[in-house]
Amino acid sequence: MSSAPESGARRPHTGRRRNEEARQAILDAALRLTAAAAGPSAGGGDGGAVSIDAIAREARVGKQTIYRWWPSKSAVLLDALASVAEQQIPPSPARGSLHADLAAFLADTFRAARREPTCSVLHSLLREAAQDPHASELLRLHTAARRAELRALLAGHTSPQAPGVDLDLLVDQAYGFFWYRFLLGHAPLDDAAAEQLARSLAAAATANLSACEPA
Amino acid sequence: MSSAPESGARRPHTGRRRNEEARQAILDAALRLTAAAAGPSAGGGDGGAVSIDAIAREARVGKQTIYRWWPSKSAVLLDALASVAEQQIPPSPARGSLHADLAAFLADTFRAARREPTCSVLHSLLREAAQDPHASELLRLHTAARRAELRALLAGHTSPQAPGVDLDLLVDQAYGFFWYRFLLGHAPLDDAAAEQLARSLAAAATANLSACEPA
DNA sequence: CGCTTGTCGAGACTCGACGTCTCGTCAATA
DNA sequence: TATTGACGAGACGTCGAGTCTCGACAAGCG
Known part of the structure; x- marks a missing residue:
């Protein structure tokens, strides 16, 4: 870095x-x-x-x-990625509904990860992170800002301190989904996926702590 | 294999x-x-x-x-893992609520991943998968059965063919969360995390296609 | 019984990558 | 002008992957 x-x-x-x-x-x-x-x-x-x-x-x-x-090598790739990412992801858009903001955020993220050379560099970074705990730490630090953005987005829309809603859990669900599909490549990371994931996360975020048993 | x-x-x-x-x-x-x-x-x-x-x-x-x-090497590790995993994860328990079944399933998964030597082997496998597309494919195949279990669990509890609920999306959310935390290690994969994730996923699954805008 | 086939343990071998080290060179400061 | 430190180039030692050869061994077949 x-x-x-x-x-x-x-x-x-x-x-x-x-x-x-x-x-x-x-x-x-x-x-x-x-x-x-x-x-x-x-x-x-x-x-x-x-x-x-x-x-x-x-x-x-x-x-x-x-x-x-x-x-x-991870540090080189991280720097190289940073030099590209500056003009990759647009700033957070106007505030609409939680679902809309979420969908926009995720779609931007997915779209950036589909572009070259970002896509290949992310793959290399993931490989390094899996190999070396030090690289894993670097990757975590590098993505912390973006994680915080998503967390703030969620926090801005949920009722203040709604109990039973763990924002970090939701963030990990989102980024876990992203990296999981990115690694395995078994399913697309397109705009439709972003839309669906946004809907799912919004539903999870708004259903506060009400008992979820349907029966 | x-x-x-x-x-x-x-x-x-x-x-x-x-x-x-x-x-x-x-x-x-x-x-x-x-x-x-x-x-x-x-x-x-x-x-x-x-x-x-x-x-x-x-x-x-x-x-x-x-x-x-x-x-x-991945194939060796996968076989070694299979020889251990047989007596690792108990069969799916009695059917309760969606949330309860989900929590049990996830807790079992997380618990197995915390035990040695499973934990270390999974790390090695993840490393190989990130390096080699062929290993990634192997890992995908090996985890397909467990993924299918989770999918069936979800399908058994949601209203038949509820539109707007993509089961594969939920499965990827669950396993993405798992692998993400497993790789980065920034947050625990304990029973509490399983419980919270289960609640979140259950909420997302039951909120069918109703517009999620809280406002 | 021998002959053939195919596995066994052992280790030499090539290949590629990492990371360190040493050259002689070159720029900037003092 | 002397010193300091980055520069390009490349040799070097180390390690792991994967291939190959070797003599030994175990089964089937005639």
């Missing part, structure tokens, strides 16, 4: 400066290769493995230059 | 037979090592990487003996 390390105690910073072009080249190469490895023909985008060596070669950069600024 | 390959056209089967002890030793070694690699002290159970070489060494078996019968 921290591609610009904390200069901490205001060091005089003698010596050669960091090459900004190299940084961009590395990030771009990571995006390009990850998307390409997903298969130029197959649109699946499962993000075939991309090695650090390949990124360095593609970026015309020494491998050490990567390891000097990023602790792991 | 097919540790007993299709004999197909009824071959006469000349030559030495498969060593059943070796098969068991491999499965046991896979379970033992995966659980051990998770950290004997730390109860996290994130399932540190276990190599095929290590399994072969632990099982006192040639590496080729593993590759002869299983196509990949």
